Amino acid sequence: MNKLDLTSILEALQKVLPHDQNFIGLHEPYFIGNEWVYVKECLDTRWVSSVGKFVDNFESSLANYTGVERAVAVVNGTAALHICLQIIGIKSGDEVLIPSLTFVATANTVSYCGAIPHFIDSEESTLGVDPKKLGNYLDSVAEIKPEGCWNRETGRWIKAIVAVHTFGHPVDLDPLCQVCEHFQLTLVEDAAESLGSFYKGCHTGNWGKVSALSFNGNKIITTGGGGAILTQDHSLANLAKHMTTTAKLPHKWAFNHDRVSYNYRLPNLNAALGCAQLENLPEFLRAKRALAEKYMQVFQEICGIKFFREPDFAHSNYWLNTLLLDEDYVAQRDDLLELTNGHGIMTRPAWTLMHKLPMFKDSPRMDLKVAESLESRLINIPSSAFL
């Protein structure tokens, strides 16, 4: 029990993964449908840029699939989250609660608003925010005033929480929504990784006042680079569209813009790719679930490491499959990464926790014991739909 059997872990991966490839990436695009047809149509019609039918189609298809009222396509997931925070009114000096265990874009977008990320812990069963622990923490540091949630320790308003569905696995949204309601926090779902993931039968992105999707090359569907803002609120959707297209006021020829805003529109060329990819999402989900089940099988027999399974309340997209080392073996994590990558099977650890990065080291934070533990124990393994 002192040492993890690294060879058996490598063999388990090799048992699941194809043998005819020199290198197996973590998550690569898969084009099996109308990608060529739609992209060629853009070139043939010369509608490759800011407007075009694929942008409109992609937005309505995303709304249909996720069950939200409106989707606004943008240039990437970072831009989507930035606009989410802007349109819910995050201002300079506000605090926004975000997990320390997340990709750096979550924290960066808070900074773009001049706001301060306030780091919160995760729970092991979802890899996302722990609503109960968060509620207890806010009880101890925050005061509910008529205007909102006041951080007594920092003297700043806590305005919102960004809940990240880590590696595609939904956070426990019902109790989280109760915490948000109690403390008057606006919920934003960072659903960058969770397209195709459902919480209690309903697609992620339906709980936040606004939510962000990503279609980067490593995501379950890709547009090259792309993202979307989801919301049930038509006026917020219209504002998102306005803010992502230079806030130009409609006019037959005049250029008037009514606020500082962004050039975040998704080009039609990229939207064309997205339309084709979205058509195949059910097939990708089926294939990825089959892969996850194979991993579950082989890792059942191995001591000291476990395959992360979707929470009970969730139907997850298994975007990035995840192994968790037992606490006893964290010292061997890097050896395992060396061994697997050395054998052409790409693996990687969790992101460095946000509060450890130099630009966020002075940000407020709660006790982050679980996030620290997960960071030391977590390994992502190959997850592409074609595996």
Added chain:
Amino acid sequence: MNKLDLTSILEALQKVLPHDQNFIGLHEPYFIGNEWVYVKECLDTRWVSSVGKFVDNFESSLANYTGVERAVAVVNGTAALHICLQIIGIKSGDEVLIPSLTFVATANTVSYCGAIPHFIDSEESTLGVDPKKLGNYLDSVAEIKPEGCWNRETGRWIKAIVAVHTFGHPVDLDPLCQVCEHFQLTLVEDAAESLGSFYKGCHTGNWGKVSALSFNGNKIITTGGGGAILTQDHSLANLAKHMTTTAKLPHKWAFNHDRVSYNYRLPNLNAALGCAQLENLPEFLRAKRALAEKYMQVFQEICGIKFFREPDFAHSNYWLNTLLLDEDYVAQRDDLLELTNGHGIMTRPAWTLMHKLPMFKDSPRMDLKVAESLESRLINIPSSAFL
């Protein structure tokens, strides 16, 4: 002489433009080369996203063509200019001189840095900044201190000037560089519109410490959406690359980022389109110059309006062809816009001047007489390379 002969202007346009189209846009993409070959290669190899050979090729081809040392491809021209300002050190509370006669993105990027746009006048011979008038203005409001250029009136540092090559026509860079040197201002070229435009034999973008290009759908070449940062300085280019790719530190697996930064990378799919487009730039330039010459011919005979020609020192790309009404006829500008657009020939006025937009109305500005005059008299006419 009281009234402009609108019908003769319409007929002049119709004489130059094709008759077999219901609608002629201002500037539309033109695909006559390897666009589909390269884009298909991206789909076939599945390298559509953040990295790939087309991004590298596009960057080196841009550097070769423009004669700068390095080009860094980004997601659009706005992102390029934002990063230009960041890497030359523009900080919150700084002032940046920009023409009032420009597209809103120029002013927005200053705001993204928390800086204040300070609006300057244009000259009629270039449509861009008037170096002499600027020098005289700075003499009257600014004080040169050891740390830089101090605005006595606002109590802020004036750090940089963004020179916009309006509609592709180069500003008079030599005297402008003298003003920059004298007042210790960093020069940034907003070359979004001037790919293919040369000043005294050398490509625009070579004078700024950093410069920005755009490949939006309406530009001389397009990537759907895209832009690039140009610089002679390798360390600035490396910093631009770092800042546009989440500031991730190289490591075989760890995710460490050393500053708040951006996801501004150009997807390989879009770069593929750009590589093909750039191969045909010489042909586009030839065709656009031929079109401009036809316009010059027909508008020579019409009173009250003149076709804008490149400045003497410039070889311009004639990105957007431009008519200027004589002062006497500005009241008829909108009638002319109505008439031409009503006949399926897209025309438009200049952008609303930046100091008239609500978000910039309190920004400092010099006398803007020439910009005001140009705004009232300027009309852009169809300019696509295939016309």
